Amino acid sequence: MTALLELQHLSKSFGGLRVTDDVSFTLSSGDRVALIGPNGAGKTTLVNQISGDLDPSEGRILLGGVDVTGASIAERVQGGLVRTFQVTRLFTGLTVAENVALAVMQRRGLTKRMFSSVINRADVREEWQSILGLLGIAQLAAMPVTKLAYGQQRLLDLAIGLAMKPRVLVLDEPAAGVPHDESPRILEAIGKMSPDIAILMIEHDMDLVFKFAKRVLVLASGALIFEGTPAEVKENAAVRTAYLGSYADARRAS
Amino acid sequence: MTASVSIEAVPPRATSGLRNDALAAVAIAALGAIGYFVYPDDLAFLIRVIGLAFLVISLDLVTGYCGVATLGHAALFGVAAYAAGNACLAGITDPILMILVGIVAGACTGLVSGLLVTRFRGLPQLVLSIAFGQLIAALANKLSSITGGSDGLAGISPTPIFGVFNFDMFGRNGYIFSVAVLLVTMVVLLRFARSPFALMCRAIKDDTLRARMIGVAVFPRLVVMYCIAGAVAGIGGALTAINTGVIGLDSVGFERSAEALIMLILGGAGKLWGALIGAILFELFAHYVSAASPFHWMIMVGVLLIVVVLFFPKGLVNEVGRRVGDLRRARAAK
Known part of the structure; x- marks a missing residue:
């Protein structure tokens, strides 16, 4: 089976500082993979390269077998690669419904229309309503985004991602900033997503990681130091060192 | 079921409809009629306000809808005015055709300006917009063969509207024509503002x-x-070229751009009505205050702006809209 997302020897340097170091892994349909690592391990930098916000210094990124290393963000999105952000990024001047509907309309090629509002066209409306319903925020449809609680904003962020009908969804700390007792709602929302989507989640909340992931990648000093099941990760000395000791120790231990 | 009820309450701006268009047309016609009967001897002033309103509405499309910072927007207005004026002098004297010339010239200038300015954000964008505006202003001054230089481009004499209605010296037909053009433009633009394209620009x-x-x-x-x-x-x-018959360098100047921005802030950016109301209120205020105090009126304009920005930072129309929205939500909550 062709991998939906494949990173081949990806590296990124800023001057003399190597922030991504020869990272390779693959994601296939239905994968639920968590990428963990201590602060400064280079997780977000890696995600930025995957999404196209940052060009890698070396290596290749394949999306559905197609090399997208030099492709624009828009081309990657068209290829089914969608991401969310560590700090929620929403269209704050719009309502909840408009945020999701825009993503739906963009995917359907409707946002070039200049003289007809299609947000309430039956097929478009049905789609954004069902996405909001899936994530349990349908009752907020008419609400301006600025009036949402932070946890609701995170759910809306996920809803926008889902509206793009991703094949690969990269979630950058989807529960960041959400009160601990509300993070199960985020997990529940992710659990409702299509089983065909390959999901890569970057997360610090280990409870969330172990409940979500079938496979865990551990990053330290920009390099992958371990890959395994949640149970294997819990037992691995290199991972424990990465979180509790120095990065250099962790890489030696791996 | 609660969810479905709330979904129905998506704000009206997300819905299209002839009803909105009709309401807008009636509102502009009513504004035009009020102007006609309140200022029957000052229609030239109102015609000037309408011309400026187009500039402010245009500015709103790039600043209010897209967040583009510009202080060179008068270039688009001025180049179109010169183009329409020159077209008239070259024999294209029909006012509708002159407006079409203005539209094409404005769009072309917008294309060049947009290609330059929208590549950047923030201060570089602002500086580029000023540079573009100053470049056009300098060219207008130098190319006196097509702009009349500092003397202005004079002798613009359009033929009657539809070959029937003359541009009379009191400006009655010119005013009605201008209101009609504003009405059509606003209805089209309000529809455009509800489109996915405009929604994406706001995003x-x-x-x-x-x-x-x-x-x-x-x-x-x-x-x-x-x-x-x-x-x-x-x-x-x-419209300005058609109605005034002369185009001066002020139509492309920096002051015109800055004035338009002030009007937009006053009325409220991101709402076409805000741009229109801002232009009307600013010009009315300046009209009365400058008559009452010819030497100090700019001070009062400055004070007005400070008051508006302090108490209504999103502009008057946005503030009214916000309060109405809060009231509706409070009523719905009850």
Whole structure:
């Protein structure tokens, strides 16, 4: 089976500082993979390269077998690669419904229309309503985004991602900033997503990681130091060192 | 079931409809009628306000909808005015055709300006817009063979509207013509403002990176919006040329750009009605205050602006809209 997302020897340097170091892994349909690592391990930098916000210094990124290393963000999105952000990024001047509907309309090629509002066209409306319903925020449809609680904003962020009908969804700390007792709602929302989507989640909340992931990648000093099941990760000395000791120790231990 | 009830309550701006268009047309016709009967001897002033309103509405499309910072927007207005004026002098004297010339000239200037300005954000963008405006102003001064230089381009004498209605010395027909053009333009633009294209522009203004991450090619979209804004400014420029018969360097000057921005802030950016109301209120205020105090009126304009920005930072129309929205929500909550 062709991998939906494949990173081949990806590296990124800023001057003399190597922030991504020869990272390779693959994601296939239905994968639920968590990428963990201590602060400064280079997780977000890696995600930025995957999404196209940052060009890698070396290596290749394949999306559905197609090399997208030099492709624009828009081309990657068209290829089914969608991401969310560590700090929620929403269209704050719009309502909840408009945020999701825009993503739906963009995917359907409707946002070039200049003289007809299609947000309430039956097929478009049905789609954004069902996405909001899936994530349990349908009752907020008419609400301006600025009036949402932070946890609701995170759910809306996920809803926008889902509206793009991703094949690969990269979630950058989807529960960041959400009160601990509300993070199960985020997990529940992710659990409702299509089983065909390959999901890569970057997360610090280990409870969330172990409940979500079938496979865990551990990053330290920009390099992958371990890959395994949640149970294997819990037992691995290199991972424990990465979180509790120095990065250099962790890489030696791996 | 609660969810479905709330979903039905998506704000009216997300719905299209002939009802909104009809209401807008009635509102503008009513405003026009009020102006006609309240200022029967000062229609030239109202015609000037309408011309400027097009410039402010145009500015709103790029600043209010797309978040583009510009202080060179009068270039679009002025180039269109000169183009329409020159077209008239060259034999294209029909006012409708002159407006079409203005639209094309404004859109072309918008294209060039947009290609330059929308590549950047923030201060570089602002500086580029000023540089573009100053470049056009300098060219207008130097190319006196087509602009009349500091003397202005004079002798613009359009033929009667539809070959029937003369531009009389009291400005009655010119005023009615201008209100009609404003009405048609506003109805079209209000429909445009509800479109997915305009909604996406507002999204780009809110968060460009997020917009890119849902697959939007931001730069081409902003350039297209700049062209549309240029066309709108072009209508205003052409109307000014048609009604006044002369175009001066002030029509492309920095002051005109700054004035338009002030009007937009006063009325409220991001709402076409805000741009229109801002232009009307500013000009009315300046009209009365300058008559009452010819030497100090700019001080009062400054004070007005400070008051508006302090107490209504999003502009008068946005503030009214916010309060009405709060009231509706409070009533719905009860």
